[in-house]
Amino acid sequence: MTWPPAPLDPDELAGVVRPFGASRMLPARAYTSAEVLGWEHRHLFAGTWSCLGRLAELPAQRGATVGDVPVLLTRTGDEVRAFANTCRHRGHELLPDGGSADGRVVVCPYHGWVYTVDGALAAAPRFRDVPGFDPAEHGLVPLPARVWHGWVFVNATGDAPPFEEYAGALTELVAPYAPDRLTLAARHSYEVRANWKLLHENYQECYHCPRIHPELCAVSPPDSGDNYDLPGAWVGGSMDLRDGMATMSVDGRSGGVPLPGVDQRRVRYLALLPDLLLSLHPDYVMTHRMRPVAPDRTRVECSWLMPGGVADPTYAVEFWDRTNRQDWAACESVQRGLASPHFRPGPFAPNEDAVHQWVTLVGRAYRGDPPWAGG
Structure with missing residues (x-):
């Protein structure tokens, strides 16, 4: 199965799908064009899961x-x-x-x-x-x-592969956290003045963390962890907690209870195309569910899931609401920069390999290869 190509210059996309170290970011029109967003709505959203x-x-x-x-x-x-x-x-x-x-x-x-x-x-x-x-x-x-x-x-078009094939190895990574047995502890909604893909890209790297996330860097080293390269239409990796830190919170302390059977020293950050970000912590699961409403506007539903009986989720909500708003401000600034006639797609830093995986996934889809089609 192939898709019709997205309304983008094929020559610009050729640079996107090159190997890591030789590739470039997506062209500006991928983030600013209503025509491109229309293609994404039909294929990347309705046409997948x-x-x-x-x-x-x-x-x-x-x-x-x-x-x-x-x-x-x-x-x-x-x-x-x-x-x-x-x-x-x-x-x-x-x-x-x-x-x-x-x-x-x-x-x-x-x-x-x-x-x-x-x-x-x-x-x-x-x-x-x-x-x-x-x-x-x-x-x-x-x-x-x-x-x-x-x-x-x-799958709203009815022609994607079975979900098990689409999610691939992600199912096994998420399973120990048993999110189906957790309860909704809190929820925030945001409207971000940025393209939905910028939120994905920001999520896939901590190259920016020392500049805008002092609270995050205090509890998790920004250069820690690894990125996955496993089957499925998703991208993600992990980061470590600093010694003495129990979870991602302002002071590193947990106001909840540890989830049984999960790594207590590591946080996983996983993004399933097109619209679900999963943050898996030792004591809670946080999700961002995204809905693009314009090329430069995305609605985000952020949910915190915890074991029943946790009285006060504020320790996690306060930390991530602050971090979210720092990220949204950065993404909105990038969106404004993409509107400049002087923007040219830049290279990837050595620690932006997960961003490269994400952009390659999208770039191949733009050229007509669905995200489950492989390399």
Whole structure:
């Protein structure tokens, strides 16, 4: 399978996919063009596996937009189904983006067609006596959905590979933290005036940490850790905690409880294309779920997951809210710099190999190779 190429100069992309040490960053249009973002919505978001939140927070029915494709989710217990959010009569949305319902059936608000939660057409007013009308031919269009470690993922175009293949080795790395058994302790929402890919790139390196993250550097050496090179459409690595530090907090102390069976001296930072960042700590899991709304604007939902019974998550929330805002300010400055007519894609520093992995993944996708296609 191949994708149509993104609306970018092929010569500029040739420099992006070169080996580490010889490659360059993405061209400015990748971050500033509405046409490029439209391509990303269809292919990098709708065409892969997008995260739509936590299973524990999903109502019986929810409308969502994945990239540029309206999707309807239905939930029965721990079972989640996804469908094209378009009535088989005249195409009306069954629920608006972000809308929810608790009924046992799905009712189109336009003409009252009724569907079961498994997508079958149950009733079509005034069609009972229409010759040749077969309800079995007018069920909702099903889409692939998967619950993974407590998060719900959907492939809105219906043609991505199985989620297990897409996530690859990431599944095993996340498993010891058992995020599906953790509870939501806190959540912050941000609107960042920067392209969504800049947030990913910033997340993949600590080259910038000594300049803008004094609190982070006090508890974790910015030059510590390693980056992974394992199967799946993701990029990530780890960093160490300094001696005497229990977790990532302002003073390095934990106000929670250690997660059993995980490395107590290391923090993992993992990014699953396109929209989920996972920060795995000795005592909590933090996620950033991203939704691009314009070439220069991204909505970010930051969630802290902890074992039940933790009374006060402030120690982790305060640290990362401060760090997030430092990062967002840097990304917004980069976005303004990318708008300059004088910008030219720069090289990667020796410790930006994970950024190179991320940019290569995106650059190959722009040239028509889906992120699961390999090198």
